[in-house]
Amino acid sequence: MASISGKTAIDWAAFAAEIAPVEVIDEPVLVRKRSRDFFWYSPILDRRLKTCFGDLVARPKSPAEMAKCLSLAARHHVPVTLRGGGTGNYGQSVPMDGGLIIDTTAMGEVLEIGRDFVRVEAGCNILKLNTALKERGRELPVFPSTQDIATIGGFISGGSAGIGTVSHGMLRDAGNILEIRVLSAEETPREVVFTGEEINMIHHAWGINGVITELTLRTVPTEDWIGCIATFDSYPTCYAAGMALAASDIRRKLCSTLDARIGSYFDRLKEIVPEERAMLVTLVPRGQMEDFRRLVATHGGQIDLAMDEDERLARKLPHAFEFSYNHTTLQALKTDRKVTYLQILCPAPLNVAKIIELQAVLGDDVYMHHEFSRMGGQLVAFDLPLVRYTTDERLYQIMSLYEAHGCPASDPHSCIIEEGGMKKADYRHLAWKKRLDPLGLLNSAKSREWARVRTMAPEAIEALHQT
Ligand SMILES: Cc1cc2nc3c(=O)[nH]c(=O)nc-3n(C[C@H](O)[C@H](O)[C@H](O)COP(=O)(O)OP(=O)(O)OC[C@H]3O[C@@H](n4cnc5c(N)ncnc54)[C@H](O)[C@@H]3O)c2cc1C
Structure with a gap:
């Protein structure tokens, strides 16, 4: 063959x-x-x-x-x-x-649901996992907007944040991932178990340093979620409402703000969201809808959509979270293949003045989209702006503009792990690659640094982490 x-x-x-x-x-x-x-x-x-x-x-x-x-x-x-x-x-x-x-999708069993944890095979579909948890009144603290297709092992290996990060932090934040079981890529594969801080040796390593077979994850109480879209007459006002919601006592599972021009790509919302209004997309517990209504009114907005799961199904609408995270880009790409996106961090402390400052320099080809998030306990926002693509040079110029204004960019246009979010090699990942994948078989082309360190001893690679 x-x-x-x-x-x-x-x-x-x-x-x-x-x-x-x-x-x-x-x-x-x-x-x-x-x-x-x-x-x-x-x-x-x-x-x-x-x-x-x-x-x-x-x-x-x-x-x-x-x-x-x-x-x-x-x-x-x-x-x-x-x-x-x-x-x-x-x-x-x-x-x-x-x-x-x-x-991995044939290794998809939910193995054990405990009081506040779940043990699951890596290939388990995340919707299947959340559905099983919901029957016990629980759900994952953080899951991606792709839950209908994605696996839990792929999320822990490739993802970092998602629906729930505004309340429960990044995947890597303490307590979200309790245990990762891994097999080595050797003639006699060994199983290694990672717990506590050690989970970061494998989490977000893009499958370059071991094969995840099983995960133990924290669970949190589920809620009767109402998927809401509130709109505002300007992006800064909308962003201010997003900041207030993210900082409030409302147990929101999602807090995303979108420039009005992004909404114009959303065919499924044409009859629902008025044109030229910036959107706040969120999931709010039914019992806290009154608090949410007050928050929106205080910021001069209006609620255009508030749907529970039954209403969503009856109206054949996507989940509210399918207008958040990278689904925003996907919805836009359905009607316009000339758009793409970037990944920018707005560090703490957040303020509306920064958004106005950026709007003044970015140009008409950048439409802001923020995901309010907790990272290491601090409130930050990830900007995943939609960009009308013209040239590679212009994309990188936009990233430089953000960086010049104090907002670090991760490069989502690179498939090299050291050029993405981390922007530097994680030598702990590479030391574990040497231990668990000594022949360099696992997804090695994704690491630029592996070629340089592959002949070194794991301890020598790890030592580079301190430098
Ligand atoms: C529309 C859209 C929305 C998205 N939203 C989010 C979001 O909200 N948050 C987020 O973090 N990401 C998001 N992503 C990125 C991606 O969906 C997530 O990271 C997702 O959870 C990946 O799961 P998957 O099963 O599809 O993984 P895959 O794409 O199949 O794999 C991802 C990586 O994990 C590795 N891998 C897979 N299984 C294993 C295993 N068992 N052991 C070791 N390595 C393994 C693969 O080699 C690859 O490097 C989004 C992407 C799209 C297209």
Whole structure:
């Protein structure tokens, strides 16, 4: 069987036979489909990744089958890319070196629901997980707006924040992730368990340094959520209301503000949200709707949509959170493929004056979108502005403008882990890669730094973390 990626010299038919009884997918069209994620959000990543494919997909159903895949990959020195729902948006699960794609979605059991925790297999779909928790009056403190498709392992490996971060902090904040179980990529895979602060050795490492098989996560009480959209006559007023909501006693699960021009892309809201009004998108407990109404009125706004789950289903509307986080960009891309986005941090202390200052310098091609969030206990806002794309140079110029005004940019147009959010190598991740993936099989093309440190001892790599 010829290599689909054109990058490997393996006899893939023999490999597929040897991996039995693990289910495999070798149909080139399907392998190519499972080689993609949402990298096409970025015109730069689209150019770079659209011709990167894997060679074979394996779908293990248990940790033992997962271990078999890893053992065989190690024996044949085959590059491996883990894939959950494939909703990452920096090409995180694109197999840049070709090789074996391990689809985790058949390892999707909810193993144990405790009083305030859940133990779950990494390939579990997040909607399935939240539905099981809801039956016990619980839910995840933080989940992505892609919950219908994404897996919990993909979120912990690729994500950082989401619906709930405004109340419960970043995924990495203490207590959200309680335990991560990982298999090494070796001929005899070993299981290693990470707890406490150690979870950050694996969390957000993009599957470069170990294969997550099982997670124990905190849960919080669920609420009768009302999905709301309130509108305001200017973005600064809307942002002020968002700040007030995020700082209030209202137990909101989401607090997003969107420039009025973003709303004009939302076909599903055409009859609901008046034109040219900035939007505040939130989830508020039914019992606190009166407090929310007062907050909106105090800031001169109006509530245009307040729907519970039954009403949402009856009106066939998307979840309110599908107008937040990276779903905002997706909704816009449905009608205009010339838009893209950026990821900017507005650090604490937040103030409206900063927004007005930025609006004055950014230009008409940048439409602000803030996600109010708690990070290390502080209230911050992530700006995921929609940008009308013209050139790569203009994108990077916009990032520089934000940075010059005190708002650091992460580069969502790079598929290299050291160029994204962290902007520097996490040598703890790389030291654990050396320990758990000594052959460098796991998604290695995503790390620029790995090529430099791969021959060093793990302790020597870790020591670089202090420098
Ligand atoms: C419309 C849209 C909205 C989004 N909203 C959010 C959001 O609110 N918050 C957020 O943080 N992100 C968000 N994202 C990014 C992405 O959806 C999330 O990170 C998501 O949870 C990824 O889950 P997944 O199962 O699709 O992972 P995948 O895309 O399949 O994989 C993500 C990364 O994890 C690795 N991986 C997968 N499974 C494992 C495993 N078992 N062990 C080790 N590594 C593994 C992959 O190799 C890859 O590097 C959004 C993306 C889109 C397109």
